[in-house]
Structure formats: structure tokens, C-alpha cells
Amino acid sequence: MEIAGQIIGVSNPLALISLISGLLLILLYFLKPKPYKKVIPSLIFVEKSKKKKSFASFFSRFVKDWLFVIQLLSILCLCAALVGIFIYLKLPVENNEVVCVIDASASSKTIEVSKTRFEKGIEICNKNLGKINSVILIKDTPYLAADKKGKLNTKRILRSLEARDTLSNIWDAMMMAADIAESEKTKIMVASDLIDTNNRNILTAKEILETKGYEVFLVNTATKKNNIGIIDYELTNNNQAKVFIKNYNNFSMETEISGKKIKIGPKRVNTINVELKQGKNEITIDAKDDFSVDNTLYLYQPEKQKKKVLIITNNKDTSLQKAVTSIDFIETEIAEPPIIPKINHDVIILDSVSYKDVISGVIDQILENTNNKNSLIIAAQENMMINFKGLLPLKLGEITKTNSPIISTSALPKFQDINFANSERFYKAELIKNDTTVIAETLTGIPVVTYSSFNKGKIIFYGIFDQTNPFRLSTDYPIFWYETLKLLTQVNTQKDINNIKSGEIIKTDKYIKPEKTGFYEHSENIYAVNLLNTVESGISPEIKDSESIKTDFKKTKINQQILLNPLFIFLGLIVMLFEIYYIKKRGDL
Structure with missing residues (x-):
């Protein structure tokens, strides 16, 4: 049966007898013997007054016994629950297993309006969790942050994650998703700016996973953004560094570094020599762009000590x-x-x-x-x-x-x-x-x-x-x-200290893998860590054949049967509790 465009039905037709019986009870309530009317002249004016009030007093006669009405409502609710009334609604499909592959590399720190690309990826993942969920972070080496967790545990883990200053290895992260998936019906959702620093084709990775039976969704968290950043350096002598700065935009930009103003043409690289002091050096370009990780170069000039x-x-x-x-x-x-x-x-x-x-x-x-x-x-x-x-x-x-x-x-x-x-x-x-x-x-x-x-x-x-x-x-x-x-x-030369990129391993008496740019101190040594990657700094990649790439991810909606039994049972219980309250207030208990 269709009412107001919605399909409504019953799953237990036999139970309709109980509902009909309740309705008959209401009908019997209104069936009373018709009284014989006799005209008495002295009371004619009273009858006229009653006729005027008859309509107004209909409701008061109907609810003359409130207890009966309450009990009737509770019976009707329970009868409706027995009938098993259901309705069809268009609702999102709940996935059984979902693997979220979220970009947590340096480029995911790019600001998109009011939030970063990483935060967008977390938000997309949160909205599309299944019954069983795994989370893989895209970094230089993929990291399994959650392995087959429920919704609540996955949401808690997602709140604790943060982006790092590493490169993007999207291909291996997608292959890892296939390795940990339990069934071929698993949905793999990749939320990333799709910048793979190994220059491997992400669409090819998607095709490989789809041939294995997985449903793969690529969600691009990036829009076109502006960036100018430091991509490399050379130590010319013990007191100077030659710094390479690239303008990734389609227009010229002017910036300032160490008090010197330089203008860089579109898609061009300029160099500038910077004086170094003993100890820690932070060389920063004054760039008003959308990506700050590559705006600072960290160098350490060790003291000359034999x-x-x-x-x-x-x-x-x-x-x-x-x-x-x-x-x-x-x-x-x-x-x-x-x-x-x-x-x-x-x-x-x-x-x-x-x-x-x-x-x-x-x-x-x-x-x-x-x-x-x-x-x-x-x-x-x-x-x-x-x-x-x-x-x-x-x-x-x-x-x-x-x-x-x-x-x-x-x-x-x-x-x-x-x-x-x-x-x-x-x-x-x-x-x-x-x-x-x-x-x-x-x-x-x-x-x-x-x-x-x-x-x-x-x-x-x-x-x-x-x-x-x-x-x-x-x-x-x-x-x-x-x-x-x-x-x-335990002596390090200047080359050893400075030539370290984020995500690489510092080899000392133990292995250290810094994932943020800056200075690290270990075993009385100081290490300077920088991003220095032209691909990762290119925060506005041009993606070819992007028809299968989405800018958002929405769950598929289908007509799903929703039983109203729990609703009627709940209403019946509420009415019964109100009945007990009413009887107690009336003084019958």
C-alpha cells in the first residue's frame, strides 16, 4: 500500500485481527441505547439549551472516563506492534568492512578553506565507516593505524591521528589495503591529494585492486593552491649555504629570505647564498602561500672541535x-x-x-x-x-x-x-x-x-x-x-648532520626515524631534518584521466524496509507508565 509516496505494509497479516478487535471496541463504546424522548412543555427551554451545547459536549462525553482511553491506546499500540507494520525508506547502505586509506604526508597539511587536507580525509572516513574498519596512513612507509576495529574504536583512533612531514607512498598504501582486507566485498576508500612522490600511477593501482574484486573509491581532497618553497641546498663552504627556491604557481611571486628580496618567475627555480652561523640555523622565506612545511630550511653548523x-x-x-x-x-x-x-x-x-x-x-x-x-x-x-x-x-x-x-x-x-x-x-x-x-x-x-x-x-x-x-x-x-x-x-661532519630528509633513518647506536622537520638531538649530536622534495611540494598536481576520481564520497542509498514494531512497543510502554501515574494520582492506588 502506498500513502503519500511511501510504501507501507504489514509483516504479520493474521495479527490484524487484534487491531481490528481494538477498533471494534471503540465502536462498541459509542453504541448506546437510544433514549425515548417525551415533550414536557415546562422543560422545552432546557432542551433548546442542550441542543446548542450538544456539539461542544461531544468530546467531553468521549473522554468521560480517561482511564478507558489510556488503556485503549496501550492496547492499540501493542496490537500495532503485533501486526508488524513496516515502511520503505531510502537510506545509506551500511558497509560490512571498510578500509580507509588517509593521506598523512606533508602535502596533506595544505590548508583547504578552513581545514587541512588531512582533516578532510579524517572527516570523510568518519562519515563512511562500516561494521568492521581498518585505517592506513599514507606516509613514506604506509602505517596501519587501526586493524579491523568497530565504529567507536575507529572514531577514537581517528581523533588521535595527525599528519607528518613525510613523503607520499600512495601506491604501497593501497596495496596494503588489499592485503589486510578479509573479503573481496571490502570497500577501499582512498582520501588523498593523490600526490605520489614515487610518480606511480594511482589509477593503475585502483584498476589492480578492482580486478581482485574490491570496490575502490578515490576521493581527491585537494583543490588548486599556491606554493613557493625551498626544494634543495648546497654547502658552498663552512659559512655559506646555496638555497634553491621554486615557485610552483603560474604567476610570478616575490619573497624575502634572510633580509633579501627575490622575485621568481612562474614554475622557475632561483638560488640565493645565505650566511651560516655556528649552531642552529633556520632559513625562512616570507611566503604567503598555502603550504608552510617547505618555507623553512634547518641547518646545523657544528663547532670546530677536534x-x-x-x-x-x-x-x-x-x-x-x-x-x-x-x-x-x-x-x-x-x-x-x-x-x-x-x-x-x-x-x-x-x-x-x-x-x-x-x-x-x-x-x-x-x-x-x-x-x-x-x-x-x-x-x-x-x-x-x-x-x-x-x-x-x-x-x-x-x-x-x-x-x-x-x-x-x-x-x-x-x-x-x-x-x-x-x-x-x-x-x-x-x-x-x-x-x-x-x-x-x-x-x-x-x-x-x-x-x-x-x-x-x-x-x-x-x-x-x-x-x-x-x-x-x-x-x-x-x-x-x-x-x-x-x-x-661520536663526531658527525656537517654533511652528516644536515643531509637528512624527513622520514629517513638516522643511523646511530639505534635507529631514529624523524617524521617532522626541525632539529633532533641524540647522543650529544644535533641533526637537522628537512622535507626537500619537489614532488611533495607540488601541492596542485595535474591528474589525467580523472573521471573515476571523486571530490566527495557519499554512501549509496537504497529502499530499505524499516519495521515500526520498536516504535509501537515504546509508545505502548509509555502509555502504560502514564496509566499507572494516572491511577495513583486519582487515588485508586
Whole structure:
């Protein structure tokens, strides 16, 4: 049956009998015997008055007994509930499982009217949650923020999320969505500005997912916006930086940097030299644009400070000494036993030492120095029979005279590309402590170069005999010692500190992955992190073949049957409660 354009029906036709019975009860209520009328002359004027009031008193006669009316209403509500009246309404389809892929990269911080693109993505996701929901954040490496959560939990997680200053890896995030989806009927919704910094076609990714059976929606959160930003820099010398600034707009823009005004043409790149001071430098362009992440360049100018290294040796012409003394951040002092100066150096190197001339007190000083956050390098040689008092991280056996390749274990990333060549002589050594890191070993697993901690200090055992190994002649040799001294002294060059992009890993004694631009301090070092990506800064991408891309996402609406039983039951209960109140007020309870 259709009433006012709405389809109305009943799911339990037999129960109509109860509803009809209720209606008959109302009819019986009005059926009364018709009284016999007799005219009495003296009362004619009264009858005329009653006729005038008959219509006005109809309602008062109908509700003469309020209790009856209340009980009647409750019965009618319960009868209507038994009938199962339903109505068809056009309502959004509730999805069973939804995977929301939300852009949380640097470009998602672009302001769109009153909110950022990231906030738009969160809003779209909130409006279109299903019964089971997962949330993936688009960053340089996709991040699973919620895995198969209910609506309430997903909304709570969405409120806690924030955008980062990373690149956009949309393709991998979409592939991850397919990996975590439980069924092919899962809907995958991608809310992004569709800037993939790996330059992979997002529409191709959509087609791949659709061939697997998934329903994929691409929602573009971006509109055309203005931007001018810093995309790169070069250190020209210790006191200057050459800064590259790009105008992404179709019109010329004027900006100011370090007190200098520059005008940049449309889609052009200009450079400017900026003076650097010691310590932290923030180079900011005065740009009134819609994207602020690339408006500031962070650089750190370290203080010129050299580390003190003491080389104890009886041979002042070794390859090791030549490599160490050529390092710019090292100040070397060479001592020949038995004359040893007071030991308070950052690094002690034992190389080609006549140990018979080394008195016991020297080892005690080295031991104390290593305990106090300083470092020790022990180079392999013949006649090492001396009590190192626990400083030697290996148990040395006999010297093997077999030619064997020395290979890097990749245990420490900075040494993984070093080619240690072949060695004709090395100690058959065994590790004493399990926490010793093997940097290089033979094919049979004999440790040759190791790195270990000793209380607050660090110890390197260099087990290569340079005289019988061509490693000393290779270009990797000075690189190895440069990186070794950097590791032991915790010194970073200006290039190391500044050449870090947001989302990349800072390799120290532990891995740090900064996801926001700015300065980071760790292990007494300062790191400057910047975005510096021309694609990510291009916040107004031109998307071809965009017919399948939406600017908004709305759920599909279909006619859904809505049972009115709960409504009638609720109304019946309300009427019953009112009946109890009425009876109590009337004094019957």
C-alpha cells in the first residue's frame, strides 16, 4: 500500500485481527441505547439549551472516563506492534568492512578553506565507516593505524591521528589495503591529494585492486593552491649555504629570505647564498602561500672541535697511523714505550707495540680511560702475550697462515660496503662476550674485526695484519678508519648532520626515524631534518584521466524496509507508565 509516496505494509497479516478487535471496541463504546424522548412543555427551554451545547459536549462525553482511553491506546499500540507494520525508506547502505586509506604526508597539511587536507580525509572516513574498519596512513612507509576495529574504536583512533612531514607512498598504501582486507566485498576508500612522490600511477593501482574484486573509491581532497618553497641546498663552504627556491604557481611571486628580496618567475627555480652561523640555523622565506612545511630550511653548523687520539707504537710509519692522522677532526699524539704521557684522550690506539716495554701501570691507565666513556683500538700483531686486564674482547689462539677472504657481516651499516680483501695471516680467535659485534670475519666464521662495549667506553679489535693484506692499499682503507673514528668519538661532519630528509633513518647506536622537520638531538649530536622534495611540494598536481576520481564520497542509498514494531512497543510502554501515574494520582492506588 502506498500513502503519500511511501510504501507501507504489514509483516504479520493474521495479527490484524487484534487491531481490528481494538477498533471494534471503540465502536462498541459509542453504541448506546437510544433514549425515548417525551415533550414536557415546562422543560422545552432546557432542551433548546442542550441542543446548542450538544456539539461542544461531544468530546467531553468521549473522554468521560480517561482511564478507558489510556488503556485503549496501550492496547492499540501493542496490537500495532503485533501486526508488524513496516515502511520503505531510502537510506545509506551500511558497509560490512571498510578500509580507509588517509593521506598523512606533508602535502596533506595544505590548508583547504578552513581545514587541512588531512582533516578532510579524517572527516570523510568518519562519515563512511562500516561494521568492521581498518585505517592506513599514507606516509613514506604506509602505517596501519587501526586493524579491523568497530565504529567507536575507529572514531577514537581517528581523533588521535595527525599528519607528518613525510613523503607520499600512495601506491604501497593501497596495496596494503588489499592485503589486510578479509573479503573481496571490502570497500577501499582512498582520501588523498593523490600526490605520489614515487610518480606511480594511482589509477593503475585502483584498476589492480578492482580486478581482485574490491570496490575502490578515490576521493581527491585537494583543490588548486599556491606554493613557493625551498626544494634543495648546497654547502658552498663552512659559512655559506646555496638555497634553491621554486615557485610552483603560474604567476610570478616575490619573497624575502634572510633580509633579501627575490622575485621568481612562474614554475622557475632561483638560488640565493645565505650566511651560516655556528649552531642552529633556520632559513625562512616570507611566503604567503598555502603550504608552510617547505618555507623553512634547518641547518646545523657544528663547532670546530677536534678529538684527541693517542697512538702508542714502536713503529711510527704504519698504514694505520697514516690513515688516522689524515682525518680532519682528529688531533693525534704519538707515544713510544716505555715513555707514555698522561692518558686522558678520547681514543687510544695500540699499534705495533713492543709490549715487553709497556709497564703494567700503562694498561691500568688505559683501563681507567676506557671506563670513562673513552675508546680503545687494539691492532693485531705478533707477540701480544700481555695481560690486557679484560680489555681484549677475544680469546686469541695461534696465527693462521692461510689465505682467506675477510668479509663484512653488515652488522654495522656504515661498514657493510667495505671490502676487507684477502688476508694471509689472522688469529684463530673466539669471542669472550656475547654482546660483541663482529664487523668482519673469515668464511669459516672466525672473527677478525669486532666492536664491543666496555663499561662506558668502546673497544675495536682490528685483527688484520696490514703487512700481508692488500686492504691497506685500497680506497676503502681510509674510509674504514674515518668511519671507525666517527663511531668511537661520536663526531658527525656537517654533511652528516644536515643531509637528512624527513622520514629517513638516522643511523646511530639505534635507529631514529624523524617524521617532522626541525632539529633532533641524540647522543650529544644535533641533526637537522628537512622535507626537500619537489614532488611533495607540488601541492596542485595535474591528474589525467580523472573521471573515476571523486571530490566527495557519499554512501549509496537504497529502499530499505524499516519495521515500526520498536516504535509501537515504546509508545505502548509509555502509555502504560502514564496509566499507572494516572491511577495513583486519582487515588485508586
